[in-house]
Amino acid sequence: MTSQDFVKGIERYYGAYGNEYKREVVEHFMRRFDDDKVAAIYEQVLLYFSDQYGKVPDVAAIKRIIDEHEDDIKVKTGEIYQIGQDVFRGDDRIGHYDGGTFIPDLGPIQGTKLLAEYVAEFTPVAPNPERYVEFLGKHDIAIGSNLSDIKQIEDKS
16 A cells, blocks of 8 residues: 555545645655555554544654554564564464574474574574574465465475
């Protein structure tokens, strides 16, 4: 969803912005986000901004919703985020931190030939969430991506 689509959707749902400048400012504000994030923000605005007072959400209202529902937006866009010591991508827990060390959840590759490849690649260096997700993606294992189908893992050895 583009920033223009966002504004059009908001106006279809809440009514037209009475002020063209306000409409332009909202559209400009939304341009800072990629299309997937704009779509996730749009969903959160529809869920948490009531039209009971006949108002159209302005930048301040949209920013408040983004701040208050940041984790929900990250889940929808498949971003990596942390809650406490646990690390997630989308809805999926991908590991945790023990002290300052990232410990990946090896469940998706347990019992497959990928486990040995993972150990060979990551034993010399400390893994981080981004490299782990990159490793899984390289092998067509989609973790926490709500934008694509989750593929089943098969041991092809």
